[in-house]
Amino acid sequence: MIPRLGEEEAQAAADAVRSGWVAQGPRVARFEQEFAASVGAGHGVAVSSCTTALHLALVVLDVGPGDEVIVPSFSFIATANAVRYVGATPVFADVDLTTGNVTVASVDAVRTPRTRAVIAVHQGGVPFDVAALREAGSRWGVPLIEDAACAAGSTAYGQPVGAGSTISAWSFHPRKLLTTGEGGMVTTDDPAWAARLRQLREHGMNVSAADRHASAQPVLESYLETAFNYRMTDIQAAIGLVQLSRLAELVTHRRALAARYHDLLATVEGLVPVHDPAYGETNYQSFWVLINRKYGVGRDEVLAELAAAGVSARRGIMAAHLEPAYADVTPGPLPVTERLTRDSLILPLHHALTEDDQDHIVGVLRKLAG
Numbered sequence: 001m002i003p004r005l006g007e008e009e010a011q012a013a014a015d016a017v018r019s020g021w022v023a024q025g026p027r028v029a030r031f032e033q034e035f036a037a038s039v040g041a042g043h044g045v046a047v048s049s050c051t052t053a054l055h056l057a058l059v060v061l062d063v064g065p066g067d068e069v070i071v072p073s074f075s076f077i078a079t080a081n082a083v084r085y086v087g088a089t090p091v092f093a094d095v096d097l098t099t100g101n102v103t104v105a106s107v108d109a110v111r112t113p114r115t116r117a118v119i120a121v122h123q124g125g126v127p128f129d130v131a132a133l134r135e136a137g138s139r140w141g142v143p144l145i146e147d148a149a150c151a152a153g154s155t156a157y158g159q160p161v162g163a164g165s166t167i168s169a170w171s172f173h174p175r176k177l178l179t180t181g182e183g184g185m186v187t188t189d190d191p192a193w194a195a196r197l198r199q200l201r202e203h204g205m206n207v208s209a210a211d212r213h214a215s216a217q218p219v220l221e222s223y224l225e226t227a228f229n230y231r232m233t234d235i236q237a238a239i240g241l242v243q244l245s246r247l248a249e250l251v252t253h254r255r256a257l258a259a260r261y262h263d264l265l266a267t268v269e270g271l272v273p274v275h276d277p278a279y280g281e282t283n284y285q286s287f288w289v290l291i292n293r294k295y296g297v298g299r300d301e302v303l304a305e306l307a308a309a310g311v312s313a314r315r316g317i318m319a320a321h322l323e324p325a326y327a328d329v330t331p332g333p334l335p336v337t338e339r340l341t342r343d344s345l346i347l348p349l350h351h352a353l354t355e356d357d358q359d360h361i362v363g364v365l366r367k368l369a370g
């Protein structure tokens, strides 16, 4: 993923520097409002990354030692790590082969009386079935945290991912569609949670530094709980505001490139590209392709052949339970996760990709086909 950063972003960052306000300030506040509005959430609380956003979401839900949190193993490792930050135990659920996402059935299969929360991921931008999982979560009395790191600009049931969510975590890392260098956001409709999140990201202070500076009277802050420094800077937010204004156009372009990949790949037997689920639209953050037995060549060989042809494809999404950091965990069977992580790869899809590039890439894949 090559981030689309231009002169406007450079100018906005320079303006923030010249304003003299570089830490969390007015630009962060504006970015929070505009981002939350764009994803249909009542409140946005900007933080330093999606990893810290997930951490704070678990703190707000009061998840801690002795609790289990169900997560997909098929995700970037930060999803599972956040559970460990609060001393809870990640329990891995398998995913659906076509969406790469957990389902009501796969979560239910690993649910226990100790389950205190579920973190479902909109993997690679493909929305999970929000209606089904949110309904099941309420029925079980288990809150649903949405890892929407990849899902800015994706939709489900005609609404942006984020709308109607209890609590969602977003990423603005350069690998994602909308970047601020590093950065993240928590969105929620609950004003009390939003207030607590603001406190948690800023050392547990009862008044923000921005409010303190804005006040004509001296404000004596106090520290209400042991918390964190997970703030975003105004320089980052300035870049984010420009990026946000381009998001819709960026998603439209990516979906057009993805549609062209679909057309070209339709005639290559044994390759199954990711596509929209029935209930929503992906932003194609990751354009992954599953390699079937019919294809005749294994994933790593395909990656090597693409690299030899000058194409930098990547392995598919990782599985946390296969990493050394989780060697002490013995999960139940995760056959779909293991198949997807072993047999899929991610094709280049970025703003600078040309039709010639796509023809070249698919040409290599066609030649390798069984």
Ligand SMILES: *Cc1c(COP(=O)(O)O)cnc(C)c1O
Binding pocket: 048, 049, 050, 051, 052, 075, 076, 078, 079, 121, 123, 147, 149, 150, 170, 171, 172, 173, 183, 184
């Ligand atoms: C990228 C990503 C994260 C971590 O985001 P950071 O902002 O880099 O902390 C978490 N979850 C998923 C699904 C991701 O893709």
